[in-house]
Amino acid sequence: MSTPYDIPDAPEVLDRREGPYGEVVLRRHGGLLQIIANGCFLMDTSDGRSERRLVDAALAELDAADRRAGEEPRPAPHVLIGGLGVGFSLAHAAADRRWGRITVVEREPAVIDWHRTGPLGTLSAEALADPRTEIVEADLITYVHETYATFDALCLDIDNGPDWTVTEDNEGLYSPAGLAACARALRPRGVLAVWSAQPSADFEETLWNAGFRQVRTEEIPVARGVPDVVHLGVRPG
Incomplete structure (x- = not known):
């Protein structure tokens, strides 16, 4: 039986587009779908546990912050997911009825299309049909x-992290003004x-x-390689 890691030598390009921020490519490599931006590997469908943990960690920290303030965990919190990617975070948030509204901001129209009418819809179709979900095409x-x-x-x-941005403009998100x-x-x-x-100790200090x-x-341990991480911070209230 084949597995997602039975990968042939050459990936198959399913779509290639010149987007507002450069070239974006959707590839199939064995059993995996991959997104490449300006020649930089962004993500694939091999795992997803850290993308799902991103959502779970945020909700757990939100509940903890409310309890520290002597409040009950807030009902139906509204989450913004920055970056649609291959859809792991969106699908996971939509599967959790604790979340109220789910807003996804994605700047690449091609990525949105690959979910709505393309191969990535196998991961996100149910979440996209969820009435709580809103997709915003924006930087x-x-x-x-x-x-x-x-x-x-x-x-x-x-x-790929605060110290490894896809485009130079993204550095502004992790700056004092962006935060x-x-x-x-x-x-x-x-x-x-x-x-x-x-991990980024400098980003922790900036937070x-x-x-x-x-x-x-x-x-967050992943199937192969060094662990991914989620940086967390709470706005005082």
């Missing part, structure tokens, strides 16, 4: 700076959760300096 950095909406949790996964915009988009005691392929509290980094 995440611009969105958090300009939105008037507020959220209970921001689950961000648009790069201040994230804090403004959060309700009191709201949680910022940032996925990364590796503290931006006013976030309960800052910590959670490691």
